[in-house]
Amino acid sequence: MNMNLSLLFLPDISGFTKFIQTTEAEHSQHVIAELLEVLINANTEGLHLAEIEGDALFFYKEKEIPSLEKLLAQVEQMFTAFYSHLKLLENNRVCPCNACSTAHNLQLKIIAHCGDIQFINVQNSRKPFGKEVIEVHRLMKNSVNSDNYVLFSSELSDIIHLSNTYKTKLYHFKSGSNTYDGKELSYLYSIIDKKELKLKPYQQAKKIEFKKTSAFIIEKEFPVAANELLEFITNFKYRKYWIADVDDFEFNINEVNRIGTEHICVIKDKHLNFITVTKKGKPGQLVYGEMTTSPPPVDALYQFHIISPLTSSSCKLETEVYFEAKSPIKKLLTFLFLKKVLKKNTTHAIINLFNFVTTKYH
Numbered sequence: 001m002n003m004n005l006s007l008l009f010l011p012d013i014s015g016f017t018k019f020i021q022t023t024e025a026e027h028s029q030h031v032i033a034e035l036l037e038v039l040i041n042a043n044t045e046g047l048h049l050a051e052i053e054g055d056a057l058f059f060y061k062e063k064e065i066p067s068l069e070k071l072l073a074q075v076e077q078m079f080t081a082f083y084s085h086l087k088l089l090e091n092n093r094v095c096p097c098n099a100c101s102t103a104h105n106l107q108l109k110i111i112a113h114c115g116d117i118q119f120i121n122v123q124n125s126r127k128p129f130g131k132e133v134i135e136v137h138r139l140m141k142n143s144v145n146s147d148n149y150v151l152f153s154s155e156l157s158d159i160i161h162l163s164n165t166y167k168t169k170l171y172h173f174k175s176g177s178n179t180y181d182g183k184e185l186s187y188l189y190s191i192i193d194k195k196e197l198k199l200k201p202y203q204q205a206k207k208i209e210f211k212k213t214s215a216f217i218i219e220k221e222f223p224v225a226a227n228e229l230l231e232f233i234t235n236f237k238y239r240k241y242w243i244a245d246v247d248d249f250e251f252n253i254n255e256v257n258r259i260g261t262e263h264i265c266v267i268k269d270k271h272l273n274f275i276t277v278t279k280k281g282k283p284g285q286l287v288y289g290e291m292t293t294s295p296p297p298v299d300a301l302y303q304f305h306i307i308s309p310l311t312s313s314s315c316k317l318e319t320e321v322y323f324e325a326k327s328p329i330k331k332l333l334t335f336l337f338l339k340k341v342l343k344k345n346t347t348h349a350i351i352n353l354f355n356f357v358t359t360k361y362h
Helices: 015-020 023-042 068-091 098-105 131-138 154-160 226-234 237-239 328-361
Strands: 005-012 048-053 056-061 108-117 118-122 125-129 147-153 174-180 182-191 216-222 249-250 262-267 271-278 285-294 302-313 314-324
Touching: 005 023, 005 068, 015 023, 015 098, 015 216, 023 056, 023 068, 023 098, 048 125, 056 302, 068 098, 068 108, 068 147, 108 131, 108 154, 147 154, 147 226, 147 262, 154 182, 216 237, 216 328, 226 285, 226 314, 226 328, 237 249, 237 328
Parallel strands: 108 147
Antiparallel strands: 005 056, 005 108, 048 056, 118 125, 147 182, 174 182, 216 314, 249 262, 262 271, 271 285, 285 302, 302 314
8 A cells, every 4th residue: 555645534414404494402412422432442453533524524544544344344344333323222212302203313423535635733732734625525525416425526436456346235325426616526335234334232121010019109290391301310410400419420421311310419429320211101192211220228119100191291200119129138128218218219209300390491
């Protein structure tokens, strides 16, 4: 390979503009942030990240062009990681908002180019600069009739000996070109068939079923829509406003809460680990649950928030709590002490949630 040439490599999430314009802003930002993180972690070729450009990543590899086999393996790795994560988001979501329910429609395209690039320093950060950088960004606006493909410029294709006759189960390259500012830029591209990707397995959470009745139920009506109340409950950034006596909540601020999501409640230096779960509800109900094995004396504690719409701007919340205690001593302690304390604390939390929600809207 020509050691004077550098690789420019841009994964770009397709459908981002429409996604942002038509979905809830905060959750769409979280989804995009997660996907960008997934693509960064799928970097197997030691590519340097120059910039995060909204919905795209700008990678480069200075004075080195990986072989055709390595580049195609890198492309496949990113497409596989991307669509594996979308499948996880689709199947384990608890939020019914547009951002979460339409994330699976997002797609990925990867543009790659090469050339003798220069660098500039911006705020102590070294960034690629020059004609090739302009060209690779122009190639993102092309006439490929898809939003799910990989595109190699003719310069890169010549270096790695890729032709328009290259064909595998995943790749079927074709020739294309577009004119930018009077200059024609030619390329080879292959639309990616998602069915040919070997998506990574993920643990699909099952709905929890209880054969026993709950330890207690607390009910309260709220003057907000069911979806809005669910957001106040599931978004961990709001917890400090309605859960008392907790020193800190530790969670991933860039992740949408879904089945399997973990967070930690810190109470007087004790760390209580919670995981998001769910169970079957009635048609039209929104069900969100959390489980922990942290608090003694129980073996497991489940709390479910079941939200039933009443009108377009009101709903009813039913909070159910279940205990699992295997030994007779644990069952006795749960019955005598924990149930009473937890019911009191949960009642206060629901009142605080009501006050917080109504204050937020008035």
